[in-house]
Amino acid sequence: MKIEFLRILIRLELDPVRTEMLTAFFETYLNLNTDEEQHLEKELQVLNSEEVRVLELISSYRRKGRDQGRIEEGKMLFCKFLDVQFGKASTSLQEKVKQTDDLSRLNSLTDRIFAVKSLEEAREVIDHTFI
Structure with missing residues (x-):
């Protein structure tokens, strides 16, 4: 069929x-x-x-x-990471991540996000990735 x-x-x-x-x-x-x-x-x-x-x-x-599945999984993973690491203070960053549908930018974010030590570093990485 x-x-x-x-x-x-x-x-x-x-x-x-x-x-x-x-x-x-x-x-x-x-x-x-x-x-x-x-x-x-x-x-x-x-x-x-x-x-x-x-x-x-x-x-x-x-x-x-x-690709769409990878995008959704990536967004979910980054948001979970931000929530666990920085709690409610990371809500605006999570929203920014959720708005992207660009797999290459999410892949680029993967290379750097897990090395951040502070919310400010996370903000810089995300802002630089999604310019």
Whole structure:
């Protein structure tokens, strides 16, 4: 069912935003278990040229999903660190971290945030990262 949906979606030749929206909707209501995912992967290994586009769509969607998951996990981790280290005094910094959706900036923050010793150092690191 999932492959057929993706084939139809490819044939519609919608713009990327609509394609992503429909794919996200479909993914929300058709979660595959591990066995079904493995079956899907096997089916995707035997592809014709149209199905290659289906595979590219799936790969793109999965990559975006993984990136979004990393962003959310990163924000949660930094906010938890700030809360544990500095308590309520770090609330404004936590809000600043929560506002970003830039994975590269969060990765940059990772390299420096855990070395800070004071709230002021944390503020400097975050301000410098999110300029």
